[in-house]
Amino acid sequence: MSRTAPQRTTTGWIPLAVLATAQFLVVLSTSIVNVALPQIRTGLDLSDTGQAWTVNAYVLVFGALLLPGGRAGDVYGLRRVFLLGTGLFALASVGAALAPTAIVLIICRALQGIGAALLAPTALALVLTLYPGGKRRGTALGVWGAVSGAGGAAGVLLSGVLTSLFGWQAVFVVMVPLAVAVLVATWLLVGADRPRGGSLDAPGAVTVTAGLVALTYGLSGFWPVAVIGVALLALFVVLQRRAADPLLPGRMRVVAMPNVLMALLGAVWLGLFYFLPLYQQRTLGYTPLEAGLTQLPLALMITVASWVTGKVPGRAVLPAGLLILATGLAWLSRTPADGSFLPDLLGPTLLIGIGLGVAFVRLTAMSSAGVPAADNGLAGGLVNATRQIGGAIGLSFLVLLPSYGAAFLACATVTLLISVLSL
Numbered sequence: 001m002s003r004t005a006p007q008r009t010t011t012g013w014i015p016l017a018v019l020a021t022a023q024f025l026v027v028l029s030t031s032i033v034n035v036a037l038p039q040i041r042t043g044l045d046l047s048d049t050g051q052a053w054t055v056n057a058y059v060l061v062f063g064a065l066l067l068p069g070g071r072a073g074d075v076y077g078l079r080r081v082f083l084l085g086t087g088l089f090a091l092a093s094v095g096a097a098l099a100p101t102a103i104v105l106i107i108c109r110a111l112q113g114i115g116a117a118l119l120a121p122t123a124l125a126l127v128l129t130l131y132p133g134g135k136r137r138g139t140a141l142g143v144w145g146a147v148s149g150a151g152g153a154a155g156v157l158l159s160g161v162l163t164s165l166f167g168w169q170a171v172f173v174v175m176v177p178l179a180v181a182v183l184v185a186t187w188l189l190v191g192a193d194r195p196r197g198g199s200l201d202a203p204g205a206v207t208v209t210a211g212l213v214a215l216t217y218g219l220s221g222f223w224p225v226a227v228i229g230v231a232l233l234a235l236f237v238v239l240q241r242r243a244a245d246p247l248l249p250g251r252m253r254v255v256a257m258p259n260v261l262m263a264l265l266g267a268v269w270l271g272l273f274y275f276l277p278l279y280q281q282r283t284l285g286y287t288p289l290e291a292g293l294t295q296l297p298l299a300l301m302i303t304v305a306s307w308v309t310g311k312v313p314g315r316a317v318l319p320a321g322l323l324i325l326a327t328g329l330a331w332l333s334r335t336p337a338d339g340s341f342l343p344d345l346l347g348p349t350l351l352i353g354i355g356l357g358v359a360f361v362r363l364t365a366m367s368s369a370g371v372p373a374a375d376n377g378l379a380g381g382l383v384n385a386t387r388q389i390g391g392a393i394g395l396s397f398l399v400l401l402p403s404y405g406a407a408f409l410a411c412a413t414v415t416l417l418i419s420v421l422s423l
Contacts, residue, residue, distance in 0.1 A: 015130055016140055018185040019123045020147040022086060025178055026116045027151030028158070029089075030059060030391075031273040032175075033109075035159035035288045036168040038281060043168060044102045052399065055274065056216070056392055057106045061113030062120075063388030064212035068205035070121030070381020071247055077195040078122045078129070078377055083183060085118025090179035097172035108172075117381075124380035126190060128368055138365075142310015145361030146303045154299050156277055160292015196374050204247035207236040212389055219396035248382075251372070255379065257421070258366035259386040264418045265359055266387035267394020268411045272329070272352065274395060279404040280345075283337055294341055294349075301353025309361040318362040322419035325355020329412035335405035355415070 033040065033054055041051055073081040092111035099105035124144070131140040162170035211232030218226025240246040280286040280294065309317060328351030336344055367383035368376070394414070398407045 013143075015186075015189050016127060016143060018182055018189060019127050020143055021178065022082070022119055022123045022182045022186075023144060024147040024151045024154075025089070025175055025182070026062075026120045027148050028155045029093075029112055029116065029175060030055075030270070031151070031155030032159045032171045033155075034274060034277045035156055035281070035291050036163045036171045037278075039163055039168040039288070040105070044099070044105060046102050050102045050106070053106050054102075054109060056395070057109040058113045058116070059270065059388055059392045059395075060213060060216050061110045062116045063113075063385050063392055064209045064216075065114060065117035066121055066381040066385035066388065067208055067247055067378070068200065068381075069117040070125065070377040070379070070384075071205075072118065072200055073122035073125055073377030073380075074196045074374060075198055075200050078125050078193050079186065079190055080192070080195075081377075082119050082122040082126065083186060085115045085120075085122065086179055086183045086186070087115070089115030089119060090176055090183065091115075093172045093175045093179065097169045097176075120384045121377055121381035124364075124368075124384070125376035126193075128376045128380070129193065129373065130190075132373075138310050140310075141361055141365050142307050145306035145310065145357060145364060148306075148360055148364075150299045150303045150306075154295070156273060156295040157292040157299060159277075160288040160290065160295075164287060164289035164292075198245055201240075201243050201245060201247040203239050204236060204243060207232050207239060208247065211236055212385075216389065216392045216396065219393055248378070249375075252375065252378065252382065254370045255367050255382065258363055258369075259382055261418050261421055262363045262367060262383055263386040263390030264394075264414055264421075265363060266390030267398070268325070268329070268414050268418075269356065269387065270391030270395050271398045271407055271411045275398070275404050275407045276332075279335055283335065283404065284339055294345060297346060298349040298353045301350050302357045305354045305357025306361050307357075309358045317358060318422050319419045321355045321358025321362070322415055322422065323355075324351050325359060326412045326415040326419065328352035328355060329408050329415060333405045333408035333412060335403065335408065359418070 037046075037051055037054065040046060040054060044050075046054065069081070069085070089112055092108050092115055096105055096108035096112065099108055127140050127144060128137070131137045158174065159171050162174060211229045213229070214225050214232060215229030218224065218229055240248055276295075277291050280291040281288065286294070305321070309321070328348040331348035331351065332345075334344065339345065364383060368379045371379040398410060401407045401410060
């Protein structure tokens with residue numbers, strides 16, 4: 001059975017605003033804990049490992065389940081799976097805010113990741129379905145890129161403000177009313193789509209999820225587990241070749257390269273928003289509020305660049321944006337111990353904002369080009385999965401580097417590689 005358009009079609013942009021808000025929440029949840037980490041560490045007696053897993057529990061589970069989450073939307077209905085994921089995300093946010101111990105917090109962050117893995121790919125698939133082509137799709141993806149890009153910087157900004165005023169619990173509380181509002185608005189404004197039918201490839205879903213979790217966990221220092229992860233991913237490839245209705249069919253090769261590039265961009269993305277707040281607080285002595293407020297120009301520049309990129313054609317836009325991003329990261333890698341905002345942070349973050357906005361919109365568009373409508377959920381899951389898993393694996397390596405400057409320089413080098421490959 002093939003999927004039809006939603007029963008209640010739209011010519012307006014309000015459904016886009018609702019779905020984009022959901023995507024904003026997903027990205028926000030990745031970065032909003034970063035500034036709050038020192039307070040969380042003190043409040044719940046986090047170890048260094050626990051601090052890293054407060055971030056990685058969300059990123060890892062989210063990334064590992066995105067492919068099954070996206071395909072579940074194709075099989076069972078995009079809106080149905082989206083609503084389920086949004087509800088779970090809201091409940092997990094409540095649990096994280098009330099967490100009495102580090103273990104409970106990490107579990108709730110993992111549950112947030114499950115909810116996000118259901119809502120993120122189906123939200124993008126609904127956007128692709130509601131705005132199927134031409135200038136409207138370009139505008140929609142520009143908005144999508146703007147909120148996705150701004151979500152990382154806005155997470156740092158909100159985290160600083162909320163942590164300073166109300167404590168670390170507030171960074172989770174703030175997501176609850178937003179998630180509930182998205183849930184209600186989607187129910188009222190986005191029509192139910194007709195499921196494709198069929199069944200979810202359970203062996204494929206289990207092996208790819210377990211393989212990605214084991215690989216990323218193993219890269220944090222448990223190398224035998226990483227080997228198990230590689231073996232499970234190899235088994236996944238074998239199973240996909242034999243499955244009647246595979247989780248990742250061969251026709252998705254059309255978007256293989258854009259997703260490889262998105263994985264590399266994910267490493268740069270997560271590395272930036274992980275190390276920048278730590279450099280500001282631990283080296284420059286910024287308060288959480290100061291660290292958050294200094295992200296405002298970055299968030300603004302990502303938003304503007306994403307919006308403009310959705311309207312500008314041309315193959316040269318992506319490599320040019322990546323070169324600007326690499327320049328900003330290389331500038332930031334100086335990380336002087338006595339640095340100040342205007343000479344050492346403002347310039348590089350403006351360049352980084354331009355580059356991230358351009359790269360995210362262009363790679364998202366490339367990752368859905370040529371994909372059949374019946375695979376929109378899978379395309380949305382794949383592009384989100386590659387970015388998140390790329391980010392988790394990249395962060396596992398970046399934390400091994402000796403300084404913040406070395407991490408930013410490594411991100412600049414990866415960005416140059418993306419620019420070359422994009423040609």
